Amino acid sequence: MTRELSYAEAVREALRQAMEQDPGVVLLGEDIGTYGGAFGVTDGLLEQFGPERVRDTPISEAAITGCAIGAALTGLRPVLEVQFMDFITLCMEQLVLQAAKIRYMFGGKAQVPLVLRTPAGAGTGAAAQHSESLEAWFVHVPGLKVVAPSTPRDAKGLLLASIRDPNPVVFVEHKLLYRTRGPVPEEPYELPLGRAEVKREGTDVTVVATSGMVPRALAAADRLAEEGVSVEVVDPRTLRPLDTDTILASVRKTGRVVVVYEGVKTLGVGAEIAARIAESDALYHLQAPVVRLGGAECPIPYNRNLERAAVPQEEDVVQAVRQVLAA
Amino acid sequence: MKTASLPTERLRAMLATMLLIRAFEEKAEELYGLGRVHGTMHLSIGQEAVAVGVCEALRPDDYILSTHRGHGHCLAKGADVRRMMAEFLGKETGYCRGRGGSMHIADVEGGNLGANGIVGGGLPIATGVGLSIQVRGSGQVCVAFFGDGAANEGAFHESVNLASIWDLPVVFVCENNQYAMSMPVRQSMRVERVSDRACAYGIPGRTVDGMDVLAVFEAASEAVERARAGGGPTLLECVTYRYRGHSKSDRQRYRTREEVARWRAQDPIERLRRLLEEQGLVQPGEFDALAAAAREQVEEAVRFAEASPEPDPSTLLEDVYA
Known part of the structure; x- marks a missing residue:
């Protein structure tokens, strides 16, 4: 149940x-x-x-x-x-x-x-x-x-x-x-490690989001749907080993990708995901450069507004998707 | 030095194991000098009484956590000298299939959960082995070997404290060989003895002559029995000395030849030999035969190791799961 x-x-x-x-x-x-x-x-x-x-x-x-x-x-x-x-x-x-x-x-x-x-x-x-x-x-x-x-x-x-x-x-x-x-x-069940999940299907752009960024990506996708943009949200769920196949399949389908992660942008999880896309045939399907949305290059500040600014928010995802669509 | 009313066979076995460790390490040093070893090593020559005295107090199913200077611990715990030598030479037949080398030899089946390249690295792990023994109710004991240098790591203090509050069946054995690489123990701590620190954790602390295998055995037996009975950990300090440098890069500027000679006069193998000969438990000439047998065992191990295959580079990623 x-x-x-x-x-x-x-x-x-x-x-x-x-x-x-x-x-x-x-x-x-x-x-x-x-x-x-x-x-x-x-x-x-x-x-x-x-x-x-x-x-x-x-x-x-x-x-x-x-x-x-x-x-x-x-x-x-x-x-x-x-x-x-x-x-x-x-x-x-x-x-x-x-x-x-x-x-x-x-x-x-x-x-x-x-x-x-x-x-x-x-x-x-x-x-x-x-x-x-x-x-x-x-x-x-x-x-x-x-x-x-x-x-x-x-x-x-x-x-x-x-x-x-x-x-x-x-x-x-x-x-x-x-x-x-x-x-x-209710009953015990296991989900396999190393398997991503498409959290929302779409056709125009892929958003690969991890951990706490997934709900933000899904909320952004809802908003963009109202504008007629169809966003696919992929959640890797396991970061090592990383399910590259699921990510690449989505990128081949949509031709546009935004990677959203909360850790500092430089050398973060999204850097690896972007690199794997660039190393694969999915690169030839890209109609726009990959956009990475990562944490700001600073320690997390205390003040509420500064803290929000340090981490990708729903609005940032919306903007990033518009950016890859405009490119 | 007393024979502690041990059976003669057991005393002779302890002598034989010390001789085997000495022969193994002298051969390791020789092979290194001949350029037949790729990599580094840390020799425990002079410290054999600690490894043998402590492991003699253990059951075969008990555990040890070893250190970077761990050849003696491994052999004293009952490892196969051939597979050890094969590991030292980086061969597929070695304990770690040539992936570990001298600094990481582990004989998991024999209860040696590994030498360790990190000073103090085995101490936190020992607490978990103790926890596991306690939860499983298996009646085993875990010995954590570490050096005087490790006694200044935070991990030492965290681990002894954790073991003490939970009464874990862990015996912390400090091999105080006087130097943490080049840092003399007198300059690295204000307490007279490492074992003085035991009072900070509310557990027994004891210092023994680590050049006297029977004194080590007696103290270790008491600590092991206490741990096995549920009495919790003990901090046992064995005062000893390494005759060789820290590793092969060591020019030994921090000590004098006279100091080394003073300690060598206390050689643990010679002391046991004298005792056993005085008491008539080893006959004249027998010692030389025991030493020759140890050397031959090591030679056989070298032949086994040298005849063994190198790991195939195609197996580089075996045992990688993520």
């Missing part, structure tokens, strides 16, 4: 069902127990599963990341919550030099089935050190999968698949999505 859930509820349901099905799934993180997580995602899980499997940790990002790695190496399936994606900078050595490399470095003799969940993105007035979208850093690391769902349904199915994946997954949850609602099947 399918019913409406918020994105946060969908993540929680995935955690609960994974823990019910597999006693090896344990949760680690700062304030995930009694407090329920900084964004309330793990609310109620301590009560249901107890402190043995829902572990409130000290503020020790390096240790708890390594803790998840060691547990994963020896038979558990830990899910680590890193309270804000900005704090992942404190996890880097363990995540990038250990988790990502162990399987390869050990000649395939070990696996690290861990999930690192983390809320990302601007829009909450949390300013420069609590608003980052750093997913591109991890897309650059062979050995990490990077998943960034944009809907409650995707969040649940992709999280269940990530937990069962034998390899480390960085699972990016945009903070502004937590309260968004949508249909979510």
Whole structure:
């Protein structure tokens, strides 16, 4: 049966069902127990599963990341919550030099089935050190999968698949999505990693949008439809491995493309997507240069108006689509 | 130095393992000097008593996390010297199929979850192994080896704290070999002993003579039993010395020949040999035979490794999943 859930509820349901099905799934993180997580995602899980499997940790990002790695190496399936994606900078050595490399470095003799969940993105007035979208850093690391769902349904199915994946997954949850609602099947289900989804079909222009940019792209598409412009919205959902085929198929169809992502524009996820288009035969289908809409080249500012200006908004997507149509 | 009422066979086995580690590393050094090794290595010659004394206190199904100076840990945990040598020479038959090399040798099946190229890198991982043991209720123990240099990493403090608050079955073994590359331990910390730091985490801390394999074994056994019984972690400092430089680039400007000679007079293999000979547990001439057997085992490993195939470049992307 399918019913409406918020994105946060969908993540929680995935955690609960994974823990019910597999006693090896344990949760680690700062304030995930009694407090329920900084964004309330793990609310109620301590009560249901107890402190043995829902572990409130000290503020020790390096240790708890390594803790998840060691547990994963020896038979558990830990899910680590890193309270804000900005704090992942404190996890880097363990995540990038250990988790990502162990399987390869050990000649395939070990696996690290861990999930690192983390809320990302601007829009909450949390300013420069609590608003980052750093997913591109991890897309650059062979050995990490990077998943960034944009809907409650995707969040649940992709999280269940990530937990069962034998390899480390960085699972990016945009903070502004937590309260968004949508249909979510009640039973456990997995959505395959590495598979994009066309969120809206269209014929005039392709908008490839990631994570929190997907709802903005869809809202822009609604507005443009009123002007008679048919926009196709593609959500990669997994950033590494990236489903290039689905993106290229859409570009071949529409001949115009806007790539929208919240991380800093330079060398962001959209840079890779644009490069893959340029490297492929889809290039010959382009009727206009690719437009990239990324985050501004500055830290996320505190002031509401400045913060809005630092990140692509619905209006920016509308303008960008008009730009590629006019070219 | 006491034999701690250990059976003779066990004492001889400890001597044999120390000899094997010494022979392996002397051969590694020789092969390196002959230009037959591509890459770097860190030798633990002089520190064999720590690896052997600690691993002797473990069960086969217990775990260790090793360091960049990890050949001794790996052999003491029971690894196959042939597959180790093959890894050192970058061969397909090595423990990591030639992908890891000296700094990343792991014998996962044997409970060695890997040497580590990052100082202190194994410490956070050890807490997770401890967590897993605790959740699974498997009764195993995890030993995390690290050096005096790692004791100044943030990861050390975070990890010991985490293990202590959760009573994890982890034994933190500091091999204090006096230098973090060139930095003397006296200049890198104000406490007298690394083990003094244990009180900051509310756990037992102990310092032992790391050149005395039986003292190490006795202290490690106590810590391992405590961890296995649910008593939580211990910080065990073994005071030892590396005879060779940090790595091959080391011109050893930070210490004197006299200092090295003073430590070599405490050689852990010689000390055990004297003890066993004095007590009549090793007969005259037997030691030389044991040493020769260790060297022959290593020679056989070299023959195996050199006859083994190189990894095929077409397999470059095997075990890449993303």
